[in-house]
Amino acid sequence: MPLVPKAIKNLRPYSPGKPIAEVQRELGLERVVKLASNENPWGPSPRAIEAVSGELSGLHRYPDMLARDLRSALAARFDVKVENVVVGSGSEGIMANIMRTFLCDEDEILTAENTFVGFMVLANGSGRKITLVPRRADYRYDLESMSREINEYTKIIYLANPDNPTGTIFTREEFDAFMKLVPSRCLVIYDEAYIEFAADDARFPDSMSYRYDNVITLRTFSKAYGLAGLRIGYGFAHEDLIANLMKVKLPFEPSVLAQIAGRAALEDHDFLDHTLKGTLAGRELLTAGLRDAGFEVVPGSTNFLAVKTSGPEASAEICQNLLERGVIVRPLTPFGFPELFRVTIGTEEENAFFIEALKEAQGRELSAGG
Numbered sequence: 001m002p003l004v005p006k007a008i009k010n011l012r013p014y015s016p017g018k019p020i021a022e023v024q025r026e027l028g029l030e031r032v033v034k035l036a037s038n039e040n041p042w043g044p045s046p047r048a049i050e051a052v053s054g055e056l057s058g059l060h061r062y063p064d065m066l067a068r069d070l071r072s073a074l075a076a077r078f079d080v081k082v083e084n085v086v087v088g089s090g091s092e093g094i095m096a097n098i099m100r101t102f103l104c105d106e107d108e109i110l111t112a113e114n115t116f117v118g119f120m121v122l123a124n125g126s127g128r129k130i131t132l133v134p135r136r137a138d139y140r141y142d143l144e145s146m147s148r149e150i151n152e153y154t155k156i157i158y159l160a161n162p163d164n165p166t167g168t169i170f171t172r173e174e175f176d177a178f179m180k181l182v183p184s185r186c187l188v189i190y191d192e193a194y195i196e197f198a199a200d201d202a203r204f205p206d207s208m209s210y211r212y213d214n215v216i217t218l219r220t221f222s223k224a225y226g227l228a229g230l231r232i233g234y235g236f237a238h239e240d241l242i243a244n245l246m247k248v249k250l251p252f253e254p255s256v257l258a259q260i261a262g263r264a265a266l267e268d269h270d271f272l273d274h275t276l277k278g279t280l281a282g283r284e285l286l287t288a289g290l291r292d293a294g295f296e297v298v299p300g301s302t303n304f305l306a307v308k309t310s311g312p313e314a315s316a317e318i319c320q321n322l323l324e325r326g327v328i329v330r331p332l333t334p335f336g337f338p339e340l341f342r343v344t345i346g347t348e349e350e351n352a353f354f355i356e357a358l359k360e361a362q363g364r365e366l367s368a369g370g
């Protein structure tokens with residue numbers, strides 16, 4: 001018997017974006033802007049900061065293992081019962097618990113090719129057979145083809161809407177048609193980490209408007225609420241699914257501060273509003289700037305944009321050129337899209353800095369080429 005199971009031995013760990021300090025040190029740059037990890041550029045929700053600050057002296061106590069306050073607040077906000085709500089250490093923490101709770105020996109996993117890498121690490125680590133369905137030419141999920149890949153062993157179907165790293169969405173009609181073909185014994189993980197940024201799109205199928213008994217909706221405080229560093233996510237599902245998830249989760253996750261912060265952030269309407277307005281304005285500005293610079297932008301509904309270049313070398317070159325000018329973006333080669341790079345929408349100043357760097361980088365390319 002090997003010490004390390006094959007699935008773990010062969011597992012490629014998640015590789016995060018370059019930290020700002022490392023780029024500053026390596027390249028001797030004073031100003032470095034990180035637009036690589038889809039974080040909230042306006043910081044954490046101020047209400048969450050205040051709530052967390054008031055709780056520090058209670059940190060010798062274990063958290064409420066049922067996270068009653070936060071789950072009740074979420075239940076009230078989204079008009080479901082508390083028994084339909086789960087919270088965890090980020091939505092990825094809940095995802096990990098879903099895999100542990102529901103996958104049996106013969107079960108298989110079905111999803112789109114090159115979708116959210118965090119899920120793929122969990123899927124690969126599970127050692128189960130994974131079927132990856134190629135995308136449409138416009139980078140969107142091909143739900144029709146995906147439905148044809150469901151077999152008697154399919155247990156978990158993972159859908160990220162909007163998707164990371166492409167930012168694309170599938171529509172309500174596509175989701176409706178797909179769900180008609182999903183047997184009730186399959187569990188759909190419907191990952192809505194970026195839903196707040198897509199909610200203005202009438203085509204977007206907010207999963208809370210459909211309550212299928214075999215769908216687990218996952219959401220997070222990491223993006224629109226700016227709490228990525230605290231690790232707090234939440235999910236909604238049928239009470240039987242939630243009851244089983246609650247058995248498997250670590251008894252004391254999420255932490256005291258994560259629960260408190262999530263509860264406060266949920267009430268921080270001003271911050272959410274500010275984040276959404278800034279993101280939508282930034283998305284327009286960056287889309288226009290990138291198009292002016294000759295790039296094709298993948299239509300996206302998130303707080304980031306996937307940008308198309310002429311190919312893998314061009315993508316690597318533009319990312320390197322931007323890095324040398326103090327802008328960290330994410331080349332999508334390790335994510336399976338060598339022709340794309342991803343840029344997170346920043347603050348107004350960060351976006352302006354990015355556009356300047358892009359112009360300079362393009363200028364250098366033009367003069368180098370001609």
Ligand SMILES: Cc1ncc(COP(=O)(O)O)c(C=O)c1O
Pocket residue numbers: 038089090091092093116118160162163164191193219220221222228231232233
């Ligand atoms: C599609 C998607 N789902 C989930 C997550 C993870 O979110 P959390 O921080 O809540 O674990 C991310 C983070 O980048 C994501 O892009």
